[in-house]
Amino acid sequence: xxxxxxxxxxxxxxxxxxxxxxxxxxxxxxxxxxxxxxxxxxxxxxxxxxxxxxxxxxxxxxxxxxxxxxxxxxxxxxxxxxxxxxxxxxxxxxxxxxxxxxxxxxxxxxxxxxxxxxxxxxxxxxxxxxxxxxxxxxxxxxxxxxxxxxxxxxxxxxxxxxxxxxxxxxxxxxxxxxxxxxxxxxxxxxxxxxxxxxxxxxxxxxxxxxxxxxxxxxxxxxxxxxxxxxxxxxxxxxxxxxxxxxxxxxxxxxxxxxxxxxxxxxxxxxxxxxxxxxxxxxxxxxxxxxxxxxxxxxxxxxxxxxxxxxxxxxxxxxxxxxxxxxxxxxxxxxxxxxxxxxxxxxxxxxxxxxxxxxxxxxxxxxxxxxxxxxxxxxxxxxxxxxxxxxxxxxxxxxxxxxxxxxxxxxxxxxxxxxxxxxxxxxx
Amino acid sequence: xxxxxxxxxxxxxxxxxxxxxxxxxxxxxxxxxxxxxxxxxxxxxxxxxxxxxxxxxxxxxxxxxxxxxxxxxxxxxxxxxxxxxxxxxxxxxxxxxxxxxxxxxxxxxxxxxxxxxxxxxxxxxxxxxxxxxxxxxxxxxxxxxxxxxxxxxxxxxxxxxxxxxxxxxxxxxxxxxxxxxxxxxxxxxxxxxxxxxxxxxxxxxxxxxxxxxxxxxxxxxxxxxxxxxxxxxxxxxxxxxxxxxxxxxxxxxxxxxxxxxxxxxxxxxxxxxxxxxxxxxxxxxxxxxxxxxxxxxxxxxxxxxxxxxxxxxxxxxxxxxxxxxxxxxxxxxxxxxxxxxxxxxxxxxxxxxxxxxxxxxxxxxxxxxxxxxxxxxxxxxxxxxxxxxxxxxxxxxxxxxxxxxxxxxxxxxxxxxxxxxxxxxxx
Numbered sequence: 001x002x003x004x005x006x007x008x009x010x011x012x013x014x015x016x017x018x019x020x021x022x023x024x025x026x027x028x029x030x031x032x033x034x035x036x037x038x039x040x041x042x043x044x045x046x047x048x049x050x051x052x053x054x055x056x057x058x059x060x061x062x063x064x065x066x067x068x069x070x071x072x073x074x075x076x077x078x079x080x081x082x083x084x085x086x087x088x089x090x091x092x093x094x095x096x097x098x099x100x101x102x103x104x105x106x107x108x109x110x111x112x113x114x115x116x117x118x119x120x121x122x123x124x125x126x127x128x129x130x131x132x133x134x135x136x137x138x139x140x141x142x143x144x145x146x147x148x149x150x151x152x153x154x155x156x157x158x159x160x161x162x163x164x165x166x167x168x169x170x171x172x173x174x175x176x177x178x179x180x181x182x183x184x185x186x187x188x189x190x191x192x193x194x195x196x197x198x199x200x201x202x203x204x205x206x207x208x209x210x211x212x213x214x215x216x217x218x219x220x221x222x223x224x225x226x227x228x229x230x231x232x233x234x235x236x237x238x239x240x241x242x243x244x245x246x247x248x249x250x251x252x253x254x255x256x257x258x259x260x261x262x263x264x265x266x267x268x269x270x271x272x273x274x275x276x277x278x279x280x281x282x283x284x285x286x287x288x289x290x291x292x293x294x295x296x297x298x299x300x301x302x303x304x305x306x307x308x309x310x311x312x313x314x315x316x317x318x319x320x321x322x323x324x325x326x327x328x329x330x331x332x333x334x335x336x337x338x339x340x341x342x343x344x345x346x347x348x349x350x351x352x353x354x355x356x357x358x359x360x361x362x363x364x365x366x367x368x369x370x371x372x373x374x375x376x377x378x379x380x381x382x383x384x385x386x387x388x389x390x391x392x393x394x395x396x397x398x399x400x401x402x403x404x405x406x407x408x409x410x411x412x413x414x415x416x417x418x419x420x421x422x423x424x425x426x427x
Numbered sequence: 428x429x430x431x432x433x434x435x436x437x438x439x440x441x442x443x444x445x446x447x448x449x450x451x452x453x454x455x456x457x458x459x460x461x462x463x464x465x466x467x468x469x470x471x472x473x474x475x476x477x478x479x480x481x482x483x484x485x486x487x488x489x490x491x492x493x494x495x496x497x498x499x500x501x502x503x504x505x506x507x508x509x510x511x512x513x514x515x516x517x518x519x520x521x522x523x524x525x526x527x528x529x530x531x532x533x534x535x536x537x538x539x540x541x542x543x544x545x546x547x548x549x550x551x552x553x554x555x556x557x558x559x560x561x562x563x564x565x566x567x568x569x570x571x572x573x574x575x576x577x578x579x580x581x582x583x584x585x586x587x588x589x590x591x592x593x594x595x596x597x598x599x600x601x602x603x604x605x606x607x608x609x610x611x612x613x614x615x616x617x618x619x620x621x622x623x624x625x626x627x628x629x630x631x632x633x634x635x636x637x638x639x640x641x642x643x644x645x646x647x648x649x650x651x652x653x654x655x656x657x658x659x660x661x662x663x664x665x666x667x668x669x670x671x672x673x674x675x676x677x678x679x680x681x682x683x684x685x686x687x688x689x690x691x692x693x694x695x696x697x698x699x700x701x702x703x704x705x706x707x708x709x710x711x712x713x714x715x716x717x718x719x720x721x722x723x724x725x726x727x728x729x730x731x732x733x734x735x736x737x738x739x740x741x742x743x744x745x746x747x748x749x750x751x752x753x754x755x756x757x758x759x760x761x762x763x764x765x766x767x768x769x770x771x772x773x774x775x776x777x778x779x780x781x782x783x784x785x786x787x788x789x790x791x792x793x794x795x796x797x798x799x800x801x802x803x804x805x806x807x808x809x810x811x812x813x814x815x816x817x818x819x820x821x822x823x824x825x826x827x828x829x830x831x832x833x834x835x836x837x838x839x840x841x842x843x844x845x846x847x848x849x850x851x852x853x854x
Contacts, residue, residue: 036498041484044496051482051720057472069471069688071463099526104714111538115553115577126542126553142715149712150542257715261496264720285576287531288569288684291718293478293691 002338003419008427015420021413022370030371032407034326037190037349038398039262039315046314047260053300054293062299068292074283075276080266080295086305087224088252089236090270096279099290102255102267106217107146109251109269112282113180114150118213119248119278125180125213134172134182136164138352138380138391140190143183143219147382152180154382159192163200170207177210181217187234188222191352191380191393193345195232205240205249216241216250222348223254224312227320232346238270247272256298258315258349259308266290266298319349322396322404326351329408339419342394351394352380359418360389366414372407429765430846435854442847448840449797457798459834461753464617464776465825466689466742473741474687480727481720489726495719502707507693507722513732514651515679516663517697523706526717529682529694533644534573536678536696539709540607541577545640546675546705552607552640561599561609563591565779565807565818567617570610570646574809579607581809586619590627597634604637608644614661615649618779618807618820620772622659632667632676643668643677649775650681651739654747659773665697674699683725685742685776686735693717693725746776749823749831753778756835766846769821778821779807786845787816793841799834 006014054060060068062079076097085095098105117124125131133152135144136159147154155172157164163186173179184204186196196204204216218237226232241249248271256265270276302308327344330353334340342353355363360377367374375393378384394411396404433441481487487495489506503524512522525532544551552558560579562571563586574581582599584591590613600606611631613623623631631643645664653659668676675698683692697703729735754771757780761767769780782790787804794801802820805811821838823831 038498041494044494045484048484055478057468057475067468067471069690071465071689073690100718101714101716107713111542115538115541145712149709261720262498263496263716264718282576285572286534287528289528289690291527291691291721293688294718294721
């Protein structure tokens with residue numbers, strides 16, 4: 001029965017039942033976590049062999065003669081670029097390999113644009129007064145924290161089923177020169193799990209922007225992280241930008257954090273050759289270069305991009321049952337009650353749950369009291385402010401399935417209690 | 428016989444002889460390199476065992492339970508901090524571990540100070556108009572390139588035998604609020620090889636600065652890189668700053684680039700707890716953290732700081748003969764002629780050679796024509812401008828001793844030729 005159709009007495013009874021059940025869970029002294037998009041230990045074990053691919057002195061020499069132990073190669077090992085270039089559908093000289101953190105590359109790119117401008121001849125963003133940034137949301141909290149720290153005024157852009165509200169974006173960027181960029185996780189987005197439609201990608205590539213130094217930060221973190229055998233397909237933004245006559249508009253980011261090791265993978269970025277050359281010219285000042293031995297490990301472990309894709313099926317096999325456990329629990333416990341909606345991602349690391357308005361904080365709090373940690377309510381919005389207080393990011397990857405099932409039971413019970421409370425308040 | 432005492436005819440003969448000898452070397456089709464402070468392949472082999480210290484899943488778990496393969500630890504692995512803290516004589520929470528490049532940490536620190544100021548309450552450097560930076564020189568070209576790129580006006584500070592000209596520095600920083608920092612390689616400096624005296628360190632710590640956001644960038648790159656069994660000793664600047672009531676003045680940098688792998692080591696920085704906390708707060712926005720597996724490799728390979736010190740003796744054994752080969756060649760061929768002076772370092776990676784004024788570019792050019800690559804003349808000065816065109820940085824570490832001896836023969840012959848040309852021009 002839909003909760004909104006219950007009488008006050010029915011709601012009271014429903015609430016008391018949920019409360020009693022939560023109290024039972026509480027008594028169990030649980031300590032469960034669905035907060036972080038971390039790979040599980042079993043997933044990390046999948047690439048344990050990476051660590052023995054480069055051992056001897058001879059192992060350390062790349063195909064082109066580079067001794068990976070020594071200095072050189074500010075933007076990464078050529079052989080590793082050849083491994084990863086097909087993943088982002090780019091040529092070698094469009095690609096820059098970094099250390100282990102793609103967030104670091106995004107932050108550094110914005111820092112460079114702030115200090116030196118987006119190209120040799122452009123005005124540094126720091127010298128252009130108060131600037132703005134578009135934030136499709138719910139989105140990735142670490143993105144928003146970066147642009148908040150750099151002082152951008154962040155503008156919420158609602159997410160639809162096929163990507164951000166492009167009517168709104170097109171209007172804003174065509175009118176306001178102070179809007180300098182937009183965050184996107186275009187495939188299996190964090191946290192919604194949706195993939196941008198071809199139409200959305202084309203509109204991003206072709207739209208008129210008042211600022212000629214507007215840049216799309218295209219965080220393609222989950223580009224090969226499928227959860228089914230019929231994966232989503234994402235149009236190539238860099239290619240579309242080129243076609244549309246805006247070749248320098250987009251910068252794409254990715255990493256192997258959720259392919260090999262979250263703490264010791266390889267981060268990368270790609271853009272037009274012109275943009276890559278410009279970024280590289282600044283990296284030459286910034287660093288002596290990334291860890292080439294680790295890049296060579298990736299080359300030797302996978303052999304080719306085909307090898308990476310094969311490997312991702314093992315991750316899929318581990319993750320799919322976890323997503324199914326969460327989705328099954330939501331379907332069974334919440335769907336009949338009409339007190340929430342959620343995404344059913346075909347890939348990525350998250351499920352996005354929307355409760356009744358004004359319930360998210362309460363649900364997270366109730367879960368916490370019961371020993372289940374969730375991402376903080378509001379975290380998926382700029383300034384951590386969810387205007388409707390309804391979005392909760394669920395991260396199923398880290399806990400074992402049995403723990404996850406228990407955590408989902410707690411979660412759905414908390415949703416029931418908070419929803420009943422809310423509806424009773426509104427009566 | 429001192430070249431300056433030769434008659435014109437004697438000089439002509441001397442010059443022709445040097446030219447003939449250079450022509451002979453030229454005919455040999457040499458390809459030698461004394462340009463880069465790179466460890467040799469043999470040095471890199473010393474730490475080959477590092478790569479097998481962390482292999483199994485169990486190996487990846489640090490003492491505190493951290494799975495180094497997964498996310499977490501924005502400023503490095505605690506266990507690795509404990510390994511390196513004694514190297515910089517600091518406590519764990521004063522230390523921040525990074526990726527493989529300490530230059531990257533220096534650049535990022537200046538970028539943060541530009542964008543956000545040196546502390547929570549200070550004005551960002553970018554908002555303080557045109558700024559200046561002190562550059563003791565000859566110095567490290569990559570340092571100067573960083574401050575040039577950030578737009579600082581760089582001021583040359585002459586180097587003395589015990590450090591930079593402190594009278595000049597004290598006067599400048601006491602009068603000019605736009606001077607925000609100074610580069611130092613205080614131990615076995617690049618390229619002079621000298622170590623700052625206690626007095627110089629104390630004066631750096633205690634001097635009055637007009638700018639309260641003045642910062643010393645203390646690049647202690649060669650702190651354990653001794654070439655003899657009676658190493659230099661450097662006073663602890665962080666400690667002296669604290670004693671002098673300027674606890675936040677200095678930031679120290681180091682790395683294992685020339686301890687383990689130049690391309691895959693561990694970089695680090697240390698400062699007051701307050702500074703470290705501030706830097707850490709920005710790193711939390713910037714990155715998901717450095718490669719902890721590589722940090723754990725260092726811990727397991729060395730065991731303790733004592734282990735690192737023992738290991739450095741092996742580097743010493745390989746490098747000392749190379750330095751001796753260069754110094755022996757200079758002593759034999761150049762000393763009697765009075766056409767050059769040079770440092771005799773007790774550690775580090777470089778020998779600094781001063782020719783007669785106005786000869787450095789010519790010497791480097793002559794060597795290049797003869798197949799011996801040297802660091803570009805002028806590179807050791809801001810804007811690559813050596814006001815006296817006399818300083819050349821010699822890097823003996825990379826070539827095998829036999830090649831090095833040949834390269835030094837070419838070099839000393841080029842010095843002879845260029846000097847004779849110069850003196851003849853002056854007649």
